[in-house]
Amino acid sequence: MExxxxxxxxxxxxxxxxGVFRFSRLDEISPIIQFIAAQCPHPHRLSQGLSELMIxxxxxxxxxISYNEKSRLLLSGDWHIEIERRLSLPxxxxxxxxxxxxxxxxxxxxxxxxxxxxxxxxxxxxxPTDRSFDPNGRGIAIAKSLKIWDMEYHGTGNLVVCRxxx
Numbered sequence: 001m002e003x004x005x006x007x008x009x010x011x012x013x014x015x016x017x018x019g020v021f022r023f024s025r026l027d028e029i030s031p032i033i034q035f036i037a038a039q040c041p042h043p044h045r046l047s048q049g050l051s052e053l054m055i056x057x058x059x060x061x062x063x064x065i066s067y068n069e070k071s072r073l074l075l076s077g078d079w080h081i082e083i084e085r086r087l088s089l090p091x092x093x094x095x096x097x098x099x100x101x102x103x104x105x106x107x108x109x110x111x112x113x114x115x116x117x118x119x120x121x122x123x124x125x126x127x128p129t130d131r132s133f134d135p136n137g138r139g140i141a142i143a144k145s146l147k148i149w150d151m152e153y154h155g156t157g158n159l160v161v162c163r164x165x166x
Contacts, residue, residue, distance in 0.1 A: 016039075016101070016103070017102070017103045018100070018101060018102040018103065019100070019101045020098050020099070020100045020101070021035075021036075021098065021099045021100075021101070022096045022097075022098055023054065023058070023096060023097055023098075023099070024058070024062070024087070024095060024096045024097070025058070025087060026055065026058060026080075026083060029050075029051060029054045029055065029058075030051075032050075032054070032099055033046075033047050033050050033051060033054070034047075036050065036099070036101060036110065037050070039101075039103075039108070040108060040164060041148070041164070041166070042146075042148045045146045045148050046146075046148055046149075046164070048142065048143075048146065049142070049143035049146045049148065049149070049162070050099070050110070050112075050143075052139035052140065052142055052143045053112050053139070053140070053143050053160055053162075054097065054099065054112060055139065056139055056140070057097035057112050057113070057114035057116075057158075058083070058097060058114070059083060060114075060116065060119065061097060061114025061115065061116030061118075061158055062092060062095040062096070062097060062114050062115050062116055063083065063086040063087065063092060063095075064086075064116060064117075065082065065083075065086070067136065067137060069082075070135075070136045071134055071135055071136055071137075074135040074136055075135055095114075095115045096115065097112060097113060097114040097115070098111075098112070098113050099111070099112050100112075100113070106165060106166060107163055107164050107165040107166045108163075108164040108166070109161065109162070109163050109164075110149075110161070110162045110164070111159060111160070111161045111162070112159070112160050112162075113158060113159045113160075114158050115158070116158050117156065117158070118155060118156025118157035118158040119156075119157045119158075120157065121140065121153040121157045121160075124137065124139075124140040124141060125140060125141060125144055126141055126144075127141045127145075128141070143162075148164060149162040149163055149164045149165075150162070150163045150165075
């Protein structure tokens, strides 16, 4: 049940202080985002940013699709087909990513972690000039530019923490 569909569900959702959402597939992202966004200021911008980061966790983190592979798949129209193919591979069937939600007195902390090897995230924090005509490579910069949170990558790059002040 979505939190905004009835007053009782909304009340319960507003009382949640922390939680962990597990996701493996693209179609699992939207319901999680809808729940989280309903609890936050700027729900539309938050939805856009979380979507970018959660999709990255699946496609690049857990499934290992490289930047160049994604470019090729988007241009050929085969991106979604390749996601489904890789999800069905035995090595990926038990992989998942998590979105952790923690309400704090001064804001909200959202952490997204995947089971991939990580990546060099620094080149993707700003809008690229050398990649500006590529069909991909802007999701992290878009998420950062929304100015609703402080966003930091940790470790090898398979964990991103977003702090939303209240």
